[in-house]
Amino acid sequence: MENLKHKTYKAFAWDFLGKFTNQGIGFVISIFLARLLDPADFGILAMVNVIVPMASVFIVMKLEQRG
Secondary structure (H helix, E strand, O other), X not given: OHXXXXXXXXXXXXXXXXXXXXXXXXXXXXXXXXXXXXHHHHHHHHHHHHHHHHHHHHHXXXXXXXX
C-alpha cells in the first residue's frame, strides 16, 4: 500500500510540473507575441485561441458519439 501512495504522489507531482511548465511556456509566448504583433492582430489571435479549444471539445464529443 505504501508503494501505491508513493507512486500516486510521484504521478501527481509530475502532472503538476508538466501543466505548470505548459502554462509558463504559453505565457512567455504570449508576451513575445504581444510585443511583436500590433494590438489588432494580437486581439484576433486571442479570439482564435478561445474558439479553437471550444471547437476541439465539440469535435471530440462528436467522435465519441460515433463510437
